[in-house]
Amino acid sequence: MTEQIRRVLVRSLAEVTIEQVPAPVPGDDELLVRTTVVGVCGSDTHAAAGHHPFIDLPYHPGHEAVGTVAATGSGADDFAPGDRVIVEPNLYCGGCAQCRSGRYNICQELKVFGCQTPGAMADLFTIPADRVHRIPDGMTDFQAALVEPLATPVHAVAKAGDLTGRTVAVLGAGPIGLLSLIAARHAGAARIAVTDLLPGKRERALRLGADTALPADAPDLVAQAHAALGGSADVVFDCVAREQSMAQATGLVAKGGHVVVVGVGAAGATPIRLDLVQDREIRIEGTLMYTSDDYRAAMSLIASGAVGPADFVTATYTLEDAAKAFAASLDPEQVKVLVTVDGP
Structure with a gap:
């Protein structure tokens, strides 16, 4: 029988639910990643309220994602099961003028993982192998969760x-x-x-x-x-x-x-x-999002100690309590709310 996983579905701020779906299977150039930590972004709460200009409801959130590679596609042999990774969620075409000039963050066909496509607020997710970065040795999951926001x-x-x-x-x-x-x-x-x-x-x-x-x-x-x-x-x-x-x-x-x-x-x-x-x-x-250079600079800044979870992570919730995580993120006194995932 196909493995079932949990995945968060957002229909509105009042309807953040957990659905059971078949586990995804990685394509040739993709990774299957087991989520460990995923952040709730201001874009997530704006979208849930129906106020985000580029995210339609319902949607499957999770673009601030940290995880561990569970399996690799046949063409993704630069990674191996057990590798700890963070997602760079901009999914670009590679062929438009912006992409060819290196400004793929403003790709003509840009989609964002966890915004226009199903994201990582789930037990498992698939992602193109070129859209992840290895987490540096010694960096904790909570530190890694701050790379995308930074x-x-x-x-x-x-x-x-x-x-x-x-x-x-x-x-x-x-x-x-x-x-x-x-x-x-x-x-x-x-x-x-x-x-x-x-x-x-x-x-x-x-x-x-x-x-x-x-x-x-x-x-x-x-x-x-x-x-x-x-x-x-x-x-x-x-x-x-x-x-x-x-x-x-x-x-x-x-x-x-x-x-x-x-x-x-x-x-x-x-x-x-x-x-x-x-x-x-x-x-x-x-200014929109980032490129891989910005990710590397953010990782370096976090590794230096200039940015730390103690200053930014103000609440954590389990995947089963994703609705509470969204509700907490609406509190203006919160800074960064994280969802932790410990397997189905």
Whole structure:
């Protein structure tokens, strides 16, 4: 009889269930991976609420995935059962202009494992062998679970150019905002201001190295940030991506400065001050996911001790309690919620 596995199915925030399905079988160039840890991302809760512009309900989550190779396809002989791996979830075509130039994170046909395809919030999953990275010796599963979330800010910081000696504002102190703070500091930023609505998030930002952490709803936020930074910010990372945050970003950034949009915006139009963008020669740039270079940089940063689970992992749940994990992730005081999988 075909082995049955558990797999999470998300129909809505109120309907996160466990289904029993046949165990997947790896294709020639694929790996069969047994999940050990998988993160719940902000994109997951946005999708479950029906608010994500690129993820349709129902879906099978799990793109922040850590696991152990259980079996290999005939063409995946670079890996062996027992190898510990993390998933790089961008599934790209390899043939479009973006892929050919190395920017496969913006592939014309991009799909994301665990978003547009079944993910790793399950006992077992299959994945193309070229979409995983071996976990470095000595790195724990919880450390490895932070590689994917960190790779996005690493990519965003790289898009901003050389930050050495520059001033930075990070809007939003959720997981991506806090990791952007660390990545920007590692890249040489001289002073960093972080904003958030919640005092607990602002306190965490200060513990992680922010020079100042300001209430995001302060009516004089721009003036406070300018005073703390000694002037306008050279670079602003908008990890909120809403009308209010974009208005703050254009007010905070220096003439000739750079606004990097890291957060996933809602579908539809977002008003911005084009007069300021034009008059101040502000560069506004989006950033999507990462490439393998960003993954390697994220692994190196974690291995150095600059990013650790104690600062980010605030709750863990078993696979059977995936619904509780999604509910916990809605609590704005949480940072990173992990689901652990110990076999069927």
